[in-house]
Every structure is written in structure tokens, then in C-alpha cells.
Amino acid sequence: MAFREYKIGTRLFGVALGGSMMITLYFPTIDMTSVQATEVALRKALSAGRQNGFAYEDPFVTGEGKPVTVVLRKDPVTGEKMEPMEAYVFPPGTPFPSAIRHPRTLGSGVKELSLQQGRIGEADESRGAVFYVDHATYQGEKLAYIVNATAIKGWQPEQVLASVPEEDKKYIGTGKTLFVREQCWWCHTLLPEQTQDWQYFGVPPRLGDFNSEGPTAFGSDRKAPDLLHVASRNSSREWMLMHFFNPRLVQPHSIMPRFDYLWDEVDANGNKIDYAAWRKAYEEYEEGKRIYPPEVPEPHPDSRIRKLVDFILSLK
Amino acid sequence: MFKYLFARNEDIPPGTAAVYFGYSSIIWFIIGTGLGSFNAAKLAFPDFVTGSELFAFGHMRQVHVHAVIFGWISMAFAMAMMYITPALGNTRLWSEKLGVWNCFLWNVGLSLGLTLLWTGMTSGREYSDFPWIIDLYIAAFIALPLAINVWMTILKRRTQGIYTTNWFFGAGVFMVTIVFLVGNTPEWFQLTGLSEAYLTWWFAHNVLGLWITPVAAAIAYYTVPKITGNPLYSHRIGHLHFWSVVVFYSTPAAHHLMSAPLPEWLKSFASVEGVLILVPAIAFVSNLLLTMTGKWHYFVDNLEIKFTITGVLLAIPLNMQGGFQQTRAINWYIHGTGWIVAHAHLALLGFSTFLEAAAVYYGLQTIMRRKLYSLTLGNFHFWLLLIGFATYWISMTIAGLIQGAAKIYEVPYIDTVIAEHPYMIARWVGGTLVFTSNIVWLYNMWMTARAGTEIPAGRLPHELAYER
Numbered sequence: 001m002a003f004r005e006y007k008i009g010t011r012l013f014g015v016a017l018g019g020s021m022m023i024t025l026y027f028p029t030i031d032m033t034s035v036q037a038t039e040v041a042l043r044k045a046l047s048a049g050r051q052n053g054f055a056y057e058d059p060f061v062t063g064e065g066k067p068v069t070v071v072l073r074k075d076p077v078t079g080e081k082m083e084p085m086e087a088y089v090f091p092p093g094t095p096f097p098s099a100i101r102h103p104r105t106l107g108s109g110v111k112e113l114s115l116q117q118g119r120i121g122e123a124d125e126s127r128g129a130v131f132y133v134d135h136a137t138y139q140g141e142k143l144a145y146i147v148n149a150t151a152i153k154g155w156q157p158e159q160v161l162a163s164v165p166e167e168d169k170k171y172i173g174t175g176k177t178l179f180v181r182e183q184c185w186w187c188h189t190l191l192p193e194q195t196q197d198w199q200y201f202g203v204p205p206r207l208g209d210f211n212s213e214g215p216t217a218f219g220s221d222r223k224a225p226d227l228l229h230v231a232s233r234n235s236s237r238e239w240m241l242m243h244f245f246n247p248r249l250v251q252p253h254s255i256m257p258r259f260d261y262l263w264d265e266v267d268a269n270g271n272k273i274d275y276a277a278w279r280k281a282y283e284e285y286e287e288g289k290r291i292y293p294p295e296v297p298e299p300h301p302d303s304r305i306r307k308l309v310d311f312i313l314s315l316k
Numbered sequence: 317m318f319k320y321l322f323a324r325n326e327d328i329p330p331g332t333a334a335v336y337f338g339y340s341s342i343i344w345f346i347i348g349t350g351l352g353s354f355n356a357a358k359l360a361f362p363d364f365v366t367g368s369e370l371f372a373f374g375h376m377r378q379v380h381v382h383a384v385i386f387g388w389i390s391m392a393f394a395m396a397m398m399y400i401t402p403a404l405g406n407t408r409l410w411s412e413k414l415g416v417w418n419c420f421l422w423n424v425g426l427s428l429g430l431t432l433l434w435t436g437m438t439s440g441r442e443y444s445d446f447p448w449i450i451d452l453y454i455a456a457f458i459a460l461p462l463a464i465n466v467w468m469t470i471l472k473r474r475t476q477g478i479y480t481t482n483w484f485f486g487a488g489v490f491m492v493t494i495v496f497l498v499g500n501t502p503e504w505f506q507l508t509g510l511s512e513a514y515l516t517w518w519f520a521h522n523v524l525g526l527w528i529t530p531v532a533a534a535i536a537y538y539t540v541p542k543i544t545g546n547p548l549y550s551h552r553i554g555h556l557h558f559w560s561v562v563v564f565y566s567t568p569a570a571h572h573l574m575s576a577p578l579p580e581w582l583k584s585f586a587s588v589e590g591v592l593i594l595v596p597a598i599a600f601v602s603n604l605l606l607t608m609t610g611k612w613h614y615f616v617d618n619l620e621i622k623f624t625i626t627g628v629l630l631a632i633p634l635n636m637q638g639g640f641q642q643t644r645a646i647n648w649y650i651h652g653t654g655w656i657v658a659h660a661h662l663a664l665l666g667f668s669t670f671l672e673a674a675a676v677y678y679g680l681q682t683i684m685r686r687k688l689y690s691l692t693l694g695n696f697h698f699w700l701l702l703i704g705f706a707t708y709w710i711s712m713t714i715a716g717l718i719q720g721a722a723k724i725y726e727v728p729y730i731d732t733v734i735a736e737h738p739y740m741i742a743r744w745v746g747g748t749l750v751f752t753s754n755i756v757w758l759y760n761m762w763m764t765a766r767a768g769t770e771i772p773a774g775r776l777p778h779e780l781a782y783e784r
């Protein structure tokens with residue numbers, strides 16, 4: 001550093017880079033973390049769980065340690081019938097999303113309601129908890145907020161899970177993790193654009209729709225339809241299953257890969273799935289030697305595809 | 317290599333680390349482009365290698381991207397730093413042993429990271445896809461040792477001033493370390509929501525803008541004057557380039573999210589700063605092209621200059637695209653289409669790869685004191701690379717424009733997929749040419765080490781005639 005210029009230069013460099021980071025990191029994050037969470041954000045956070053990428057509770061990114069979304073048709077304690085509602089069950093040990101851990105990220109109003117009326121501060125990860133979303137007025141504004149049903153109604157996670165039939169359980173958090181893991185987001189976006197996607201892919205999301213979500217997995221290279229509202233266009237579970245097993249069954253020109261491996265070992269009846277035989281039959285169908293393609297196996301309730309479809313059908 | 321890991325620093329011949337980095341980078345180049353070509357085949361023919369988890373497109377795509385960025389490009393940078401920094405300081409590399417260890421740990425860490433990514437262990441964040449453990453490894457065992465070696469070599473230099481190339485090297489290694497540490501905070505501190513999305517792109521933008529672009533340019537600042545013998549046209553314009561990179565390139569990260577609901581002030585700010593990227597770009601291109609004055613015959617005669625100047629020329633369309641495609645007026649049309657993929661390859665496979673290839677060609681010959689084995693094979697490499705790249709770029713640009721048009725006219729999505737099909741095939745063909753050319757290159761460099769003519773003491777590789 002023989003020259004005075006270099007001393008000045010290094011200092012200026014620090015000022016320039018520091019200034020740049022101030023404007024591009026500090027200001028925006030302050031701005032964005034104070035955004036008020038919408039109902040969409042709250043439901044996403046509670047159904048997805050803490051983290052849907054690599055995380056210490058789920059190092060292999062297979063969807064361990066995620067909450068279960070359930071549709072409640074009767075009160076889990078009294079057994080009385082009630083209006084169907086969605087609840088989010090965190091069995092003991094399931095990590096909470098940042099919405100619960102750091103209520104600050106909910107933004108003003110939602111934070112106060114969730115803490116005071118929803119009592120989310122009392123939730124304890126080691127004992128698990130059940131949450132749902134409710135609405136109330138805060139300083140003249142109608143807001144959605146989180147309710148800790150374990151503290152308020154005494155609903156215990158195991159009890160709720162036991163009271164719900166299998167078809168009313170949705171593994172949305174695990175499904176989202178599989179969406180990240182299988183990297184559907186290299187082809188599909190989860191972000192209708194603000195300029196011209198309204199008619200085809202639906203409304204673009206709003207500023208407060210993402211609090212507590214991670215990763216957001218927007219996707220940047222769109223080679224396929226946006227999926228943020230896909231279940232509003234097409235909510236047929238049967239179509240989805242055929243399409244995932246082999247997209248060419250329902251869309252001959254599709255370039256989507258086959259995701260048959262997500263069916264895992266056995267089908268719904270516990271029979272081993274014979275992939276080789278299926279492919280052979282499919283080839284014969286393609287060559288015109290069969291009139292109908294082979295049947296797509298009905299997935300086992302524990303298979304990965306069931307959870308992925310739960311997630312996709314939740315994208316309303 | 318292993319014998320040098322535990323040798324005494326003085327016993328390691330100067331340039332050893334650079335040679336290891338050089339050959340490693342070429343091998344990663346082959347692996348990376350091979351994976352790229354495989355992915356391209358899958359997008360053209362979806363049932364090519366189907367029904368297996370490991371070979372699914374989603375599992376393979378990022379392995380390609382990280383193999384080329386952190387294997388090929390970054391290792392070629394390390395190679396260039398290991399021999400250019402001491403050469404410009406008229407000294408030896410501060411620690412050859414640290415360099416050899418750096419290369420070893422780099423290869424180990426990258427292989428491990430890519431394997432994890434391949435099996436599906438990802439953070440789900442584009443460009444920072446590596447799980448955070450690997451990010452930490454990269455910062456601590458890849459970026460930092462390289463930085464220390466570069467800084468110490470600059471400090472221990474035996475010249476008075478510091479040449480342009482070394483400003484960029486010294487700043488680049490610093491900035492990439494910071495970018496890694498800050499850009500991964502969402503994973504370390506569980507930042508969520510839009511902050512996570514924004515930081516993902518802050519990382520992606522800056523790893524390109526504060527690492528790949530300036531360091532690639534720095535290489536050209538060395539090779540062109542060195543080989544042509546002309547002094548750099550203007551030191552002052554070099555200053556302008558350097559400072560405008562630091563100020564303008566580090567700020568427009570939000571322009572990657574123009575159609576997302578980020579705060580509007582941030583998007584507008586990013587978009588304006590993004591246009592200002594033209595300042596360093598024009599400074600760089602004009603400075604180097606003017607340095608060539610009177611020596612343009614080297615563009616034809618000399619392989620390294622041919623590569624370098626092609627890279628510099630490719631920086632023109634690159635920055636014209638880069639400066640304008642992120643403005644609101646244009647971005648809505650091409651955002652998220654193949655246009656962007658074409659642009660990414662123009663930057664990395666066009667501009668940057670050509671500059672690094674020149675550095676690796678020139679550096680390996682200089683350090684091993686052997687003339688390039690075959691000019692014919694070298695030219696073959698050049699043309700195959702250029703034609704392959706051009707095919708890729710043109711076909712993906714067209715595909716992107718089709719997608720853009722389809723977006724506005726709201727045609728059923730499947731019609732877009734059908735219309736793009738021919739261009740997907742063309743891209744695959746182009747990419748495969750690139751992959752093939754690299755195998756030829758490795759052979760040529762291998763033969764250079766074994767059978768290239770020795771360069772007599774006191775001479776430089778470009779002063780000797782080519783023999784084959």
C-alpha cells in the first residue's frame with residue numbers, strides 16, 4: 001500500500017459497497033418485514049410448516065416434520081356437528097412457522113390480534129398445537145388472524161387427527177416440500193405476473209401474501225402454466241393422477257416429465273407396482289397395438305404423490 | 317497433486333496450483349456442458365431417460381448450472397488469479413501450498429455439493445440452491461483461501477502500482493465472500509416471505525455482477541495488452557469501469573422480480589440502476605477494443621486473442637440486452653421466457669467463457685513452458701464453441717419471443733409448448749457441439765503438457781510459431 005491513493009481507494013470502496021448494501025438490503029427488508037399478512041399468507045404459513053427446503057428437521061427434503069391440514073366437520077372434543085372449517089395440526093415436535101415463532105413478521109394488527117385474541121404466544125412446539133384462521137376488527141380494519149385452538153378450545157393434536165377421516169387430511173406441507181425437491185418450479189411458476197396473466201392464470205399475489213413462507217419458489221423460467229391458482233382451473237384429482245403418472249396420457253404434446261416414481265413401491269391395495277410392465281403396455285399402446293393405455297395405479301395414502309396432489313389441489 | 321498437499325511450500329514449483337486449477341476447470345467444463353446437453357435433450361424429448369428419480373429434469377438442471385458456474389467459470393478464475401496476480405506484481409504466489417489445498421478442497425466440496433443437489437437436497441432458492449452447509453463450506457474453504465492468497469500476493473508485490481486486473485481480482489474475491497455470507501441469510505436466520513425471495517435474487521444478481529462479470533473483464537485487461545504488446549488504451553477508463561461496477565452493478569437486484577409484488581420504489585430504483593450498467597460495459601468494451609489498435613491481425617493469427625476479443629465483442633449484445641430488458645417497458649414481455657435463458661448463456665457461455673478459455677489456454681502454456689500442441693485443434697475448438705453457442709442463443713431467443721407473444725395473446729399454453737419444440741431441438745444440437753468441442757480442448761491441452769514444444773527461457777508462448 002505504498003500510495004496514498006490506495007488508502008483512499010479502499011475506504012471509498014467500503015463506502016460504495018456499504019452504501020449499496022444499505023439501499024439494496026437494509027431499506028427493502030425493513031420495508032418488507034413490516035408488511036401486514038393477508039389471510040392467504042396465514043393459511044400458507046400454517047399449512048406449509050417452518051421451512052420447505054433443506055432444514056435441520058428435514059435434511060433430505062422429504063417432507064419430515066410438517067403440519068397436517070384437516071377439514072373439521074365436527075368438534076373434535078364434543079363431537080358436535082359444525083360448519084366445515086380448516087385447521088392446521090402440528091403434532092408434538094413439529095417446528096412452527098415463523099408466523100408463530102416471530103409474530104412480528106405478521107405485521108401490525110395481525111400480530112396484536114393473533115397474540116391477544118388468538119393466544120399464539122402460548123403454543124409450545126414440544127407439546128404440539130392446533131391452529132385455525134379467524135377474522136376480527138382491529139382499529140376499524142377487518143383482518144384475518146391466527147387462533148391457537150389448543151389454548152382456547154383445548155383441542156389436542158392427536159385428538160384432532162384421530163377425529164378426522166383419512167380423506168379429510170391433507171399433507172400440504174409435505175407436498176410443498178416435494179414440489180421444491182422435485183423442482184417443479186424450473187418449469188412452473190407460482191407467480192402470475194402483474195402485467196398480463198390475469199385472464200389465463202388468475203390474479204397476481206399481493207404484497208402481504210408471503211409472510212412466513214420459505215422458500216417462496218416463484219420460479220423464473222416459465223416453460224409451463226403458472227400453478228398459483230391451478231386448482232381453480234382444474235380440481236380433478238383423477239386428471240392430476242393420470243397427468244403425473246405420464247403427462248402424455250392426457251396431453252400428448254406435453255414436455256412435462258413423468259413422475260410415476262412418486263407412487264413409491266405399492267398401490268392403494270398394497271400390491272407392488274410393476275413399473276416395467278406398465279411401460280411395456282404403454283409402449284404397445286403408443287405403437288397402436290392396444291386400444292386403451294394401461295390403468296394408472298391408485299396411489300397408497302402414504303405415497304409421495306398423494307401428498308404432492310394434496311398440495312397442488314390446495315392452490316386455489 | 318496429493319504429494320504437494322503435504323510438501324513444504326518452498327518445494328512446490330511456482331504455478332502448480334494454477335495448473336491444477338486449469339485442468340480441473342476444463343474437466344468441470346466437460347462435465348457441466350455434458351449435463352447441459354442432457355437437460356436440453358430432456359426438454360426436447362421428454363421421454364428420453366424417463367421414470368427415474370435421479371435423472372429427472374428437476375434433479376439435473378441445477379447440477380448443470382452449479383457445475384458450470386462453480387466448477388468451470390470460478391475455477392478458471394482461480395487459475396487466472398493464481399498466475400496473473402503474481403505475474404503483475406513481479407513476484408511469486410503468496411502461498412503455493414494454500415493454492416494447492418484450495419484446489420483440492422474446491423473439487424471435494426463441489427463434488428459433494430453437486431451430489432447433494434442431485435439427490436434432491438436443495439434450499440429451493442435459485443442460484444443459492446446449495447444447502448446452507450455447502451454455502452458455508454464454499455465461503456470458508458473456497459472463497460476465503462482464494463481471497464487471502466490474492467490479497468497477500470498483491471500486498472507482497474514488487475511493483476509500485478497495482479494494475480487494473482488486480483484491482484478487480486482483489487475486489488472480486490472480497491465481494492464474492494460477502495455475497496455468499498449475506499445472500500444466504502434467509503437459510504441461516506430463517507428469513508421468510510418476500511425478504512427471502514428478494515435476497516435470493518440479491519444473491520443471484522451479485523454473484524453474476526460482482527464476481528463473474530468483473531473478474532472475466534479483469535482477465536481481458538491482462539491478456540490483450542500482454543499478447544499484443546500494446547499498453548492498455550486508458551487507465552482512466554479502467555477506473556471508470558471499476559467504480560461503476562461497484563456502484564451500479566451491486567444495486568439492481570430487484571430487477572429480477574419486476575413482476576412480483578415488491579415495493580414499487582425498489583423496482584423503479586433497480587430498473588434505473590440497471591440501465592446504468594451500460595456505463596461499466598461501454599467503458600470496458602471501448603477500452604479493450606481501442607487497446608487492439610494497430611494489432612488487429614492478432615485477432616486472426618493468435619488463438620488467445622481470438623477468444624478474448626470474441627468474448628469482448630459478445631459483451632456488446634449482452635449488455636444491450638441486460639441494460640434494457642429489465643426496464644418495465646420491455647421486461648413484461650420477455651420475463652420468464654427462453655429469452656432469459658438465452659441471455660444467461662450469452663453472459664456465461666458467450667462473453668465469460670471465451671475470456672476464461674483464453675486465460676486457461678495462455679496460462680497453461682506459460683506455466684508449463686510448452687507451446688500449444690495443435691493450432692488446428694484450437695481453431696476447431698473455437699469454431700465449434702462459437703457455432704454451438706450461436707445456435708443455442710438464437711434458438712432460445714426465438715423460443716423466448718414466441719413465449720412472450722403467446723403470453724399476451726393468451727393462447728392455450730400447450731400451443732406454446734408445441735411451437736417451441738423445434739427450437740428446443742436446435743438448442744440441444746448447439747449445446748452438444750459445445751460439449752464436443754470441450755473434449756477436443758481437453759485432448760489438446762493434455763497433448764500440450766506431454767508433447768508441446770518447450771518454450772525457451774525468456775520467451776513467451778505467443779512469440780513462438782504454431783507447429784501443427
Ligand code: HEM
Nearest residue numbers: 221349352353355356381384656657660664665669747750
Ligand atoms: C459454460 C457453459 C455454460 C454455462 C456457464 C451455462 C449456464 C447456465 C445457467 C446460468 C443456466 C440457468 C439459466 C436461467 O435460469 O435463466 C443454465 C440453464 C441451462 N443450460 Fe446452460 N450453461 C452452459 C452451457 C450449456 C450447454 C452447452 C448446454 C447444452 C445444451 C446448456 C443447457 C442448459 C439448459 C437445458 C438449461 C436449462 C434451461 C431452462 O431451464 O430453461 N448449457 N445454464
